[in-house]
Amino acid sequence: MVHYCVTNMPGAVGRTSTYALTDVTLPCVLQLAKKGLEKAVAESAALVARRERVPGQGDQPAVAETFGLECVPV
Helix, strand or coil: CCCCCCCCCCHHHHHHHHHHHHHHHHHHHHHHHHHCHHHHHHHCCCCCCECCEEECCCCHHHHHHHHCCEEECC
């Protein structure tokens, strides 16, 4: 299970914050549901790491080297 925390999310405007976060994350969730995990991940440039491996696209090989992780094809 992955947990996500934003320490500066304003408690005074919780409803607005929830809508803002949902507007950003819902399209990703819908793509996961529509395409399945493997296809959605393969088509995404946003993936940084998965299962302690870094997909080898863009500047990711440098990320893998920095953190001592394996760089693998998507």
